[in-house]
Amino acid sequence: MEKILTVQNLTKKFGHLTAVNDLSFTIEKGNVYGILGPNGSGKSTTLGIVLNVVNRTKGEFSWFNGNTSTHEALKKVGAIIERPNFYPYMTAAQNLKLVCKIKEVSTDKVDEKLELVGLLDRKNSKFKTYSLGMKQRLAIASALLNDPEILILDEPTNGLDPQGIHQIREIIKKIAAQGTTILLASHLLDEVEKVCSHVVILRKGVKLYSGRVDGMLASHGFFELKSKDNGALEAYLKTNASFGEIKLENGLLTAFLKEELDPGTLNKLLLDKGIILSHLVKRKESLEEQFLELTKNQSN
Amino acid sequence: MIRLLQIEFIKLWNNRASKILVFSYFILLTSIALVAAIKFDIGPINFHLAEQGIFNFPYIWHFNTFITAFFKLFLAIVIVSMMANEYSNKTIKQNLIDGLSKKEFILSKFLTVVTFALISTVFVFVVSLILGIVYSDFNELSIIFSDLEFLLAFFVKLMGFFAFCMFAGILVKRSAFALGFLILWQIFEGFVRAILRWKIFEGHTETDAVMGLFPLNAMWNLIDEPFSRLSAVQSLGDQIGEDFRFDYAVHWYEILIVLGWTAIFVYLSYALLKRRDL
Numbered sequence: 001m002e003k004i005l006t007v008q009n010l011t012k013k014f015g016h017l018t019a020v021n022d023l024s025f026t027i028e029k030g031n032v033y034g035i036l037g038p039n040g041s042g043k044s045t046t047l048g049i050v051l052n053v054v055n056r057t058k059g060e061f062s063w064f065n066g067n068t069s070t071h072e073a074l075k076k077v078g079a080i081i082e083r084p085n086f087y088p089y090m091t092a093a094q095n096l097k098l099v100c101k102i103k104e105v106s107t108d109k110v111d112e113k114l115e116l117v118g119l120l121d122r123k124n125s126k127f128k129t130y131s132l133g134m135k136q137r138l139a140i141a142s143a144l145l146n147d148p149e150i151l152i153l154d155e156p157t158n159g160l161d162p163q164g165i166h167q168i169r170e171i172i173k174k175i176a177a178q179g180t181t182i183l184l185a186s187h188l189l190d191e192v193e194k195v196c197s198h199v200v201i202l203r204k205g206v207k208l209y210s211g212r213v214d215g216m217l218a219s220h221g222f223f224e225l226k227s228k229d230n231g232a233l234e235a236y237l238k239t240n241a242s243f244g245e246i247k248l249e250n251g252l253l254t255a256f257l258k259e260e261l262d263p264g265t266l267n268k269l270l271l272d273k274g275i276i277l278s279h280l281v282k283r284k285e286s287l288e289e290q291f292l293e294l295t296k297n298q299s300n
Numbered sequence: 301m302i303r304l305l306q307i308e309f310i311k312l313w314n315n316r317a318s319k320i321l322v323f324s325y326f327i328l329l330t331s332i333a334l335v336a337a338i339k340f341d342i343g344p345i346n347f348h349l350a351e352q353g354i355f356n357f358p359y360i361w362h363f364n365t366f367i368t369a370f371f372k373l374f375l376a377i378v379i380v381s382m383m384a385n386e387y388s389n390k391t392i393k394q395n396l397i398d399g400l401s402k403k404e405f406i407l408s409k410f411l412t413v414v415t416f417a418l419i420s421t422v423f424v425f426v427v428s429l430i431l432g433i434v435y436s437d438f439n440e441l442s443i444i445f446s447d448l449e450f451l452l453a454f455f456v457k458l459m460g461f462f463a464f465c466m467f468a469g470i471l472v473k474r475s476a477f478a479l480g481f482l483i484l485w486q487i488f489e490g491f492v493r494a495i496l497r498w499k500i501f502e503g504h505t506e507t508d509a510v511m512g513l514f515p516l517n518a519m520w521n522l523i524d525e526p527f528s529r530l531s532a533v534q535s536l537g538d539q540i541g542e543d544f545r546f547d548y549a550v551h552w553y554e555i556l557i558v559l560g561w562t563a564i565f566v567y568l569s570y571a572l573l574k575r576r577d578l
Binding site for chain 1: 303306307309311314315316389390391393394395396397398399400401402404574575577578
């Protein structure tokens with residue numbers, strides 16, 4: 001796999017506060033990554049460091065296997081950090097042309113990218129007349145001007161109304177479908193779950209996990225079961241070695257698996273025992289549940 | 301290099317306030333020609349300023365560079381705001397993320413500053429040349445093109461001052477406060493002069509020598525006041541027995557000091573930007 005970004009033992013201190021603590025991870029081409037973590041966990045600081053706007057205290061990072069300087073590498077990156085920053089007195093088109101000059105790419109794609117984010121009809125309006133949602137979409141257009149190898153988005157839906165959030169997500173999905181590597185920092189778990197294949201989880205500047213979303217917990221998932229005779233069902237499940245913890249909530253049994261077991265097999269087993277199910281679902285933990293589990297384990 | 305200038309040009313040219321200030325600056329530079337029109341015809345008094353010799357070559361180089369240097373304050377506002385606005389709009393952050401290095405950022409600003417100084421110098425040269433050809437009593441080429449070091453001094457003075465403005469803008473990050481900082485610095489230099497004069501040194505010479513090392517004072521020293529050099533003033537001096545024949549020349553060490561400050565300001569701007577987290 002081609003490496004796009006490698007971060008090694010990165011540390012950033014603001015006075016006494018350690019915002020990022022000995023962080024290492026790798027971003028590979030073609031995946032969609034999420035950086036997860038509560039507010040103040042060091043997500044933006046980490047991105048700031050690799051994007052050349054925050055100075056690191058210790059550690060290393062390298063873009064594209066370290067073959068180019070950071071600022072040259074950034075020309076092949078599209079990034080949006082927190083709020084969209086443009087010259088308020090310039091129009092959308094003028095702002096994008098300026099970005100083209102900085103990135104040393106031709107200005108041909110300005111209209112194409114404005115079209116993609118649905119701002120083409122407002123291209124000659126000054127940036128200061130834009131709504132927050134439009135500003136954020138312009139920022140995405142700007143980040144895409146160079147057809148980047150990787151798109152970095154830091155809280156792209158922050159402060160937007162539901163419609164704006166939906167628009168931004170649609171755009172992100174469209175871009176991900178084109179095979180662009182994406183790094184998405186967010187504290188909104190469902191947002192990350194919807195688009196990301198890999199996650200890096202941070203808390204207080206420390207990495208808790210990095211890897212595939214579904215490999216986050218060594219878990220085989222769980223069954224949600226319901227029967228007329230829940231007592232018999234629960235009694236049986238307790239005798240079955242495949243199951244660990246069993247919970248009864250609102251007449252619904254949740255049985256966590258200790259090993260792989262497919263629903264058909266379970267159904268047949270229970271039927272043989274004369275237990276008839278009215279509800280059978282096999283599920284994996286949602287990202288939110290996994291995240292809470294992981295952060296809980298670490299705090300103990 | 302052209303790319304860096306283009307980047308800065310896009311930023312400045314699309315800003316209406318900057319555009320107006322730059323235009324007024326160059327109109328003011330041209331307006332020095334209007335001095336030629338000052339004419340009194342009140343009974344027996346027949347006064348035409350242009351005929352007092354201020355437009356004579358090579359004196360005109362001295363006079364015009366001295367006067368027009370005051371207009372640099374207009375560009376100072378443009379330069380301070382072009383630095384400070386990058387901070388208040390946070391566009392400096394976006395510029396760096398988009399792939400401009402910190403070095404390139406400072407370089408693009410400094411190149412703009414040098415361009416401003418260069419265009420101003422060419423402008424003053426052309427306006428003075430035309431005025432001189434129209435009004436000067438001497439028209440030999442050797443006289444016309446003597447004393448051109450005043451133009452060099454003018455260029456260095458502007459470049460140094462603008463580099464100072466650039467540094468102030470980056471240091472303070474707010475246009476209004478950065479301009480305030482420049483004024484404060486001027487007062488500070490005056491204060492140091494007063495202390496030196498009354499507490500440390502006996503005479504003017506040492507005070508002037510030390511003060512010549514301070515940035516604003518060094519820039520001021522580059523082009524001495526030209527008025528006492530006018531023949532009318534000189535003859536007045538002769539009558540009252542005072543010798544007004546000072547040393548008006550542009551000295552190499554004065555140029556060197558200002559060039560040194562320019563380098564320091566550019567370096568400090570870079571060092572400051574490099575150290576800061578944005």
